[in-house]
Amino acid sequence: MTARSPLVGHADLGRPVAWRDGAPVSCARFLAEAAQLAERLPAGAHLVNLCEDRYRFAVALAAALLAGKTSLFPASRHDAALRRAVAAHPDCGAIADAPAPVLGDRLLDFPADLGGAAWSGPVPAIDAQRVAAIVYTSGSTGEPRPNAKRWGHLVASARAECAALGLTAGDFSVLGTVPPQHMYGFESTVLLPLAAGGALHPGRPLFPRDVQAALERLPAPRVLVTSPLHIRACVEADIALPPLAAIVSAAAPLAVELAAAAERRFATRVMEIYGFTEAGQVAARRTTATQNWRMLDGIRLLGSAADWAVEGGPVHGRVPGSDLIRRLSDTEFVLEGRAADLVNVAGKRASLGELNRALTAIPGVADGAYHVPEGAGRDSARLMAFVVAPRLTRREILAALRRVLDPAFLPRPLVLVERLPRAPTGKLPLEALRALERAAGRDRDR
Amino acid sequence: MTLHTPFEAEIARLIVESVNLETPAGEIDPTAPLYGEGLGLDSIDMLEISLAIGKQYGVALRADDEANRQIFASLRNLAQHVERHREK
Numbered sequence: 001m002t003a004r005s006p007l008v009g010h011a012d013l014g015r016p017v018a019w020r021d022g023a024p025v026s027c028a029r030f031l032a033e034a035a036q037l038a039e040r041l042p043a044g045a046h047l048v049n050l051c052e053d054r055y056r057f058a059v060a061l062a063a064a065l066l067a068g069k070t071s072l073f074p075a076s077r078h079d080a081a082l083r084r085a086v087a088a089h090p091d092c093g094a095i096a097d098a099p100a101p102v103l104g105d106r107l108l109d110f111p112a113d114l115g116g117a118a119w120s121g122p123v124p125a126i127d128a129q130r131v132a133a134i135v136y137t138s139g140s141t142g143e144p145r146p147n148a149k150r151w152g153h154l155v156a157s158a159r160a161e162c163a164a165l166g167l168t169a170g171d172f173s174v175l176g177t178v179p180p181q182h183m184y185g186f187e188s189t190v191l192l193p194l195a196a197g198g199a200l201h202p203g204r205p206l207f208p209r210d211v212q213a214a215l216e217r218l219p220a221p222r223v224l225v226t227s228p229l230h231i232r233a234c235v236e237a238d239i240a241l242p243p244l245a246a247i248v249s250a251a252a253p254l255a256v257e258l259a260a261a262a263e264r265r266f267a268t269r270v271m272e273i274y275g276f277t278e279a280g281q282v283a284a285r286r287t288t289a290t291q292n293w294r295m296l297d298g299i300r301l302l303g304s305a306a307d308w309a310v311e312g313g314p315v316h317g318r319v320p321g322s323d324l325i326r327r328l329s330d331t332e333f334v335l336e337g338r339a340a341d342l343v344n345v346a347g348k349r350a351s352l353g354e355l356n357r358a359l360t361a362i363p364g365v366a367d368g369a370y371h372v373p374e375g376a377g378r379d380s381a382r383l384m385a386f387v388v389a390p391r392l393t394r395r396e397i398l399a400a401l402r403r404v405l406d407p408a409f410l411p412r413p414l415v416l417v418e419r420l421p422r423a424p425t426g427k428l429p430l431e432a433l434r435a436l437e438r439a440a441g442r443d444r445d446r
Numbered sequence: 447m448t449l450h451t452p453f454e455a456e457i458a459r460l461i462v463e464s465v466n467l468e469t470p471a472g473e474i475d476p477t478a479p480l481y482g483e484g485l486g487l488d489s490i491d492m493l494e495i496s497l498a499i500g501k502q503y504g505v506a507l508r509a510d511d512e513a514n515r516q517i518f519a520s521l522r523n524l525a526q527h528v529e530r531h532r533e534k
Binding site: 203205206207208209210213214229230233236237239345382394398402407408410412413414 | 465466467468482486488489490492493496497500501506507508509510
């Protein structure tokens, strides 16, 4: 017999899966909508899910599972990323709640008329081995790599996260400021409430006042799933938030001072999640209490330093990590350094190799390099770039980059230079880039 | 290009300084969209700008409905909104 995992982990069908405008949406309603949508999905074994509304995203995910389809989350909703997804899965359909003209006839606008009779049967169970989703990551070669996620692992991972965050399964509500299509947001704002019996908020607030208003429409215990950038904004905005069971942070390193300030200001615990798309979330910690990361239940740590891997529990097979760690035991480690090539801007990950490739692929760009500015300890730090392009203006280069990159990775500033200080081997020493950076800073200040 | 009012010029300088923008403040078209194709700002920038506006003028921005999103349709809209609601 095949192992199966439930589509939702709620104790009974009357429990809320979501809160919309302050009103609960029950499991029974959610399952009925998902079942109806499953009948109306476009043809094909894959479904690109671009829904921005988190509840619709969850309905489309569940509908795809019921229809036997694999959901696809492109690296961004940028045309180039969508074209790549379609090229890799020529049979795919797509669903969205905002225009995405590049997808043409494949695209189903999320139907406004789902509803009808509430679901009254048992909660559907999905084959645990089924590939529920493919999430794309930036590889150092520049080509996005697909990561297949099995439903059984996703469910087990969400349950382990619930325990690691100190939440009670079946009794919490989640507000997210991060998109559901990236691994962190997928796990912590969609799978966590679905699999551990919680309820989600459909929105994705931007400003601190928006976060405050959205939290006020959720019942306690509330969890805010966010990034260091938004935590800083909420702390600096000096607003009062409703009582929070936890603030969850991931995607970029969180300064312990900021975590402490948020804990004081909002009388809550700030929990940090560590993960990488290939393995998913693997460890958690309370930032103000310890520098040690503890593995989620069932995951074991193998190896140390730059040569390590995780396996067991919700991890599929043995998955190598790329950051630098110091292993303390099977279940604990200290993070000693982030992989040099990977950069994070407000929760979006890319490799410098990929960005440099996009930059130098622009006609008229003779040479170019992205650079992480010195002292860029700040969570929202932008990347800068040095470009050799005698016949192009900065505006033209930025326009060309905007066509192929997520806006978070547009360089700021973009500095035009006569040449890059390459060593004879062609390498660009970090010190030389820092000298260029300081020179650019002096020009700006004059 | 339409000229800036003195307060639009002030907000333009605040935008340029808070997000480290390439465009000189005086060259920001007061009627062009701040987001996307216009000035090229994204939501991370808007968050930075909102913090600066909060500190400088005591105005807490929101973006969770259509009326609030119109505030960011242009420098002119944003400046008018801040001027109307400023507490500092």
